[in-house]
Amino acid sequence: MIAAFRTLVARDLRLALREGGAISTALGFYLIVVSILPLGLGPDLNLLARIAPGVLWVALLLAALLSVDRIFHDDHADGTLELIALGPLPLELVAAAKALAHWIAIGVPLTLAAPVLALLLNLPTNAFGALLLTMITGTPAISFLGSIGAALTLGLRRGGLLLALLILPLYVPVLVFGVSAVNAVITGPAPFLPSWAILCAITLATLVLAPLAAAAALRLNLQ
Amino acid sequence: MTTATAEQRAGFFNRLANPTRFMGLADAILPWLTGLAAVLLAIGLYMAFFTAPPDYQQGHTVKIMFIHVPFAWLAMMGYAIITVSSIGSLVWRHPMADVAAKTAAPIGACFTFLALVTGMLWGKPMWGTYWVWDARLTSVLILFFLYLGLMAMWQAIEDASRAGRAAAILAIVGSVNLPVIKFSVDWWNTLHQPASVVKLGGPAIHPSILVPLLVMAAAFTCLFFVLHLTAMKTEVLKRRVQALRMTRVDAASGASK
Numbered sequence: 001m002i003a004a005f006r007t008l009v010a011r012d013l014r015l016a017l018r019e020g021g022a023i024s025t026a027l028g029f030y031l032i033v034v035s036i037l038p039l040g041l042g043p044d045l046n047l048l049a050r051i052a053p054g055v056l057w058v059a060l061l062l063a064a065l066l067s068v069d070r071i072f073h074d075d076h077a078d079g080t081l082e083l084i085a086l087g088p089l090p091l092e093l094v095a096a097a098k099a100l101a102h103w104i105a106i107g108v109p110l111t112l113a114a115p116v117l118a119l120l121l122n123l124p125t126n127a128f129g130a131l132l133l134t135m136i137t138g139t140p141a142i143s144f145l146g147s148i149g150a151a152l153t154l155g156l157r158r159g160g161l162l163l164a165l166l167i168l169p170l171y172v173p174v175l176v177f178g179v180s181a182v183n184a185v186i187t188g189p190a191p192f193l194p195s196w197a198i199l200c201a202i203t204l205a206t207l208v209l210a211p212l213a214a215a216a217a218l219r220l221n222l223q
Numbered sequence: 224m225t226t227a228t229a230e231q232r233a234g235f236f237n238r239l240a241n242p243t244r245f246m247g248l249a250d251a252i253l254p255w256l257t258g259l260a261a262v263l264l265a266i267g268l269y270m271a272f273f274t275a276p277p278d279y280q281q282g283h284t285v286k287i288m289f290i291h292v293p294f295a296w297l298a299m300m301g302y303a304i305i306t307v308s309s310i311g312s313l314v315w316r317h318p319m320a321d322v323a324a325k326t327a328a329p330i331g332a333c334f335t336f337l338a339l340v341t342g343m344l345w346g347k348p349m350w351g352t353y354w355v356w357d358a359r360l361t362s363v364l365i366l367f368f369l370y371l372g373l374m375a376m377w378q379a380i381e382d383a384s385r386a387g388r389a390a391a392i393l394a395i396v397g398s399v400n401l402p403v404i405k406f407s408v409d410w411w412n413t414l415h416q417p418a419s420v421v422k423l424g425g426p427a428i429h430p431s432i433l434v435p436l437l438v439m440a441a442a443f444t445c446l447f448f449v450l451h452l453t454a455m456k457t458e459v460l461k462r463r464v465q466a467l468r469m470t471r472v473d474a475a476s477g478a479s480k
Contacts, residue, residue: 169368220388
């Protein structure tokens with residue numbers, strides 16, 4: 001079963017690498033949103049420094065949201081998902097494997113792009129480490145919560161919009177604690193550790209519980 | 224004798240699984256429930272306007288509490304009803320659970336919206352601002368979005384039973400928000416008032432204000448169930464009309480062959 005899990009993750013990563021379009025779209029969208037905000041808000045570097053953690057996190061969420069649709073979509077479209085569902089791996093682990101592959105293929109690159117984009121927003125230099133740490137621990141939650149939405153809206157015609165409406169309320173805790181952890185390092189009397197610990201707790205909980213919900217939704221949509 | 228005990232053993236919820244029996248029960252209850260809601264509402268409003276004293280600081284604006292707090296409690300209860308119905312739908316495949324969850328969503332959304340609006344109208348004179356992004360207000364706003372998501376989910380999928388199961392999964396995933404709303408004022412430093420009624424050590428409100436509040440809460444609960452039962456009856460009738468239409472189309476196409 002471990003071998004089957006690894007094979008599925010490796011397959012998804014290979015496909016993501018060969019196709020390449022989704023990750024470049026997500027990175028491009030991330031860059032564009034982070035660039036457009038200062039153009040709208042004005043070039044005041046102090047203002048940008050204050051809002052930088054929030055902007056970077058929100059833009060990351062939106063970029064990830066655009067890409068979670070494809071977690072199950074391609075495999076469902078050509079029938080591969082049904083074959084995989086009939087295989088040796090329980091559907092919960094299938095969902096977990098695909099969400100994990102999504103995180104490695106898209107969540108990690110977005111996280112690595114964040115410090116580069118933080119330069120555009122004049123993020124204080126002592127916050128770069130906290131930014132990377134919170135994002136690398138928060139993006140798995142984003143991928144796994146996204147997999148629930150992707151499984152629920154599988155096969156729907158205008159599923160993308162509905163997916164955003166369903167998933168964004170679930171993303172709010174990740175966003176709130178991620179930004180508060182980074183802000184704690186920049187401004188604060190409030191310490192970094194509590195916010196970051198809660199963020200890690202949320203991620204760990206989603207790693208376990210999200211595959212259950214996603215598998216239930218997949219079972220519903222595959223019959 | 225054996226059938227009588229088998230019927231008794233069938234249990235309350237099992238017997239309700241038959242839509243016709245449910246309709247009968249709803250028809251029997253509704254007039255009484257409507258009357259009770261009207262009476263309690265009349266008593267509660269009288270007590271709120273005439274018996275309850277004005278606050279020493281806020282004056283009479285404190286009386287918005289008598290509709291704001293029941294709206295908020297009912298908003299949370301509505302989502303709890305949806306969660307329980309969703310579990311009934313997924314685990315036991317109870318036929319009426321789908322109907323209960325589907326019809327409770329718009330009603331709960333309205334109650335949440337009214338809780339937010341009355342809260343905003345109360346916040347302006349009391350706090351000086353219509354809105355603040357503290358934990359309680361944010362989590363209730365998230366609850367509103369969850370209701371909207373559920374309604375959108377029901378709209379998006381055409382097949383009723385598949386829509387029901389998908390919405391059930393979504394409702395259960397979102398139910399993690401309910402304890403967050405309840406304890407948000409304890410876990411965070413919020414502008415919203417901390418727990419004053421449902422807390423360890425009993426209510427912290429004087430009975431002259433607590434009693435009208437509880438009467439209004441009971442009135443609103445009856446109102447919710449009146450609206451909910453009526454909506455469930457309507458939904459059952461809608462599905463019957465749909466089935467009849469299908470049979471008519473089927474018969475017509477069969478006859479023309």
